[in-house]
Amino acid sequence: MxxxxxxxxxxxxxxxxxxxxxxxxxxxxxxxxxxxxxxxxxxxxxxxxxxxxxxxxxxxxxxxxxxxxxxxxxxxxxxxxxxLSKSGELHPAQQAMVASHGSQCGFCTPGFVLSLAGLYENKQSSEQAIDREAVCDAISGNLCRCTGYRPIIEAGLSMTKEHMIKVQESKQTPYVELMSKNDSIxxxxxxxxxxxxxxxxxxxxxxxxxxxxxxxxxxxxxxxxxxxxxxxxxxxxxxxxxxxxxVSRVTELKHLHIGETSLTIGSSVTYSELEDFSKTLYPQVNALLSRIASRQIRNRGTIGGNVANASPIADLPPLLLAFDADIQLLKHDGSTRAVNIADFYQGYKQTQLAADEMIASFELSLDKLAQFHRFYKVSKRMEDDISSVMLAVRFEVDNGTLSDVRFAFGGMAATPIRGLNAEAALTCRAINDEQALNQAIDALRSELTPMSDMRASAKYRLDMACNLIRKAWLELNGTDVVTFSGHAVSDSILSTGLEGSTHA
Incomplete structure (x- = not known):
């Protein structure tokens, strides 16, 4: 190689x-x-x-x-x-970390520096501004055991071209050339x-x-x-x-396109690639992807791998289950067969994949993608964490009536599961029928038997599942609900832990 x-x-x-x-x-x-x-x-x-x-x-x-x-x-x-400093001068990411006192014990510092350097290279080459959301996303997979995130975030925010030019002019050194503009490389x-x-x-x-x-x-x-x-x-x-x-470079497994009736997602498409693709077209999908693992993992992890791994806490299977996705399986001899996601999982870590098969792609109906959908992931951290409860919801509305309902859960059982009785309780009912909602929640409590483990108790999981169904119903009916799905956190929360709080 x-x-x-x-x-x-x-x-x-x-x-x-x-x-x-x-x-x-x-x-x-x-x-x-x-x-x-x-x-x-x-x-x-x-x-x-x-x-x-x-x-x-x-x-x-x-x-x-x-x-x-x-x-x-x-x-x-x-x-x-x-x-980064081979020329004798620090890269802007390194300069910013020094100026902001972003290193403590130093063990994690090289990783943080390279994450910030990647952000700088890509943002500056495209002449886009670096904001807090971008910085936090870039370092989402870097842990600091010294709890030094504030100065590291400040370092990332200070990496503007103008600031770096001023720093280097004061040292009478040339401005660092972007790696992405390096013609030799x-x-x-x-x-x-x-x-x-x-x-x-x-x-x-x-x-x-x-x-x-x-x-x-x-x-x-x-x-x-x-x-x-x-x-x-x-x-x-x-x-x-x-x-x-x-298989990460097989062209046919990298397809990501919209056809006449369906969206095709190749099995070797990475999380980051689907994230970029869905940013404008499917913002709810994009929001969920931003909660999966970290930027480093999303840059390499694939959609097919997440599904084939058959983990009960994987985040994409509930999404695919909510959309009734079809999975195209490819045999080693080149033949194919289609399996619906509802039939794919046979038990804990067991799927329909034969020894001579692999996942080739996923097909999602454009009609269903156009319907109301939401994805809720409950975990202890915003990123790089495993779901305690994951809910994927889809509502099909016909003249004010719910004609089709999907509640797909992850992290609740040995395989991704649906709340079939809860779905039935809402189907063919008015979208604002709160009595039907309560009946659906009662049905969910009767049909789900969540597991207890180190992440959450069975009671917590069941209570959360019911509350998330209510949350989705409220959003369907136009109620603004609080959802923390990004890093745009105010300084008041960071400094006090409370929004808008005051101290005597």
Missing amino acids: KCILNDELIDENTLPSDFTALRYLREKRGLTGTKEGCASGDCGACTLLVGALEDGELTYSTLNSCITPMQSLAGKHIVSVEY KTQLENIQFDSHNSSNYLQPIDLEQLAHALTSYPEASLIAGGTDLMLENTQRYRDFDTLID
Whole structure:
């Protein structure tokens, strides 16, 4: 595999398939600025900045190097924290952290710096302003055990081009060139000949024909896309993988488009790609995606992986269940079959996927996407946390009457489930019929038997599920309800914990 590490062309063909980018930097290259904290993609100490050419433009995104196979980064520009100041001058993200006193113990600092550097590169190259929402999103996957978030956020907000020019002028040093404008890096990436057969143990097919050949040649290989869950088998359970077939670049699995009657989402579409796609078209979907994991995970994790993993606390299966999505399954011989999401899960960690099948895509009806829908995720943190309760709601309204109702829950049982009796209690009733709502809630209390675990008790889950149904009904009827779905938190809340509070 060939890539560019900082400013050096790398040609490496001797790595095990599951050798992580973190291990490569630290053990093979001596670049120890990148830290290992959790080895599970949760803390962000191992954050790397990775650049890729897209339509001739060089764009950067962050990822967790502790769960990213090094060979998956073939043809990319890998940026470690050491590269940011290689010219002898600090990158604007580093300057801002110094000026804002954003580092305490320092262990997490390289990860924060690279997350902020990625934000700076992408925002400045597009000449967009950096606001609090953008800063908090960029560092959503970086944990500071010293609780030093305030100065780090201030550092991010100070990363304006004008401010950095003034800082550098005062030092009589040249303005730092954006990495995304670095023609040398672009030229090197353009000249790298991508080989789908990186090595004898790591394959990256780019179309279904190459994928079929890889599956035939290596029938015992494991499939990997983002690897945000699969690689935990390696880092947490010490499982060694032999051959890996990476499907993240298969063109047919990356489709994300609107047809005549349905929205098609390829299984290898990442959370971030769907997030960008849905921002204007489907803002409620976008809001839910912003609550899933962290920016680093969303940059690599895929829609197909979230569903195929069959986790009872996955956030996308309830959404797909609410929309009655169809799943296209692809056999290794190229044949396909469709399965409705309602029939896909057979039990805890059990699905209809046969040993020679994989998820190819999802089909969502445009008519149903146009209906009223909401998604509520209850967790202890805004991001990088697992749902205690997840509810996906869809209401179809016909002349003031609810003609179709969907309540799909995650985090409540061994598989995603629907509140069938609650749905029936509201179907064919007026949208503002509060008696019908109360009947639906009573029905839900009778039919659901939530689990208790470390995240929430069964009683809490059931109470929350009932309250979320009421919340959705209120929103359907035009009531403004409080929903914290982003980072636009006022300074008064940050300083006092209460909105608009005063102290004598």
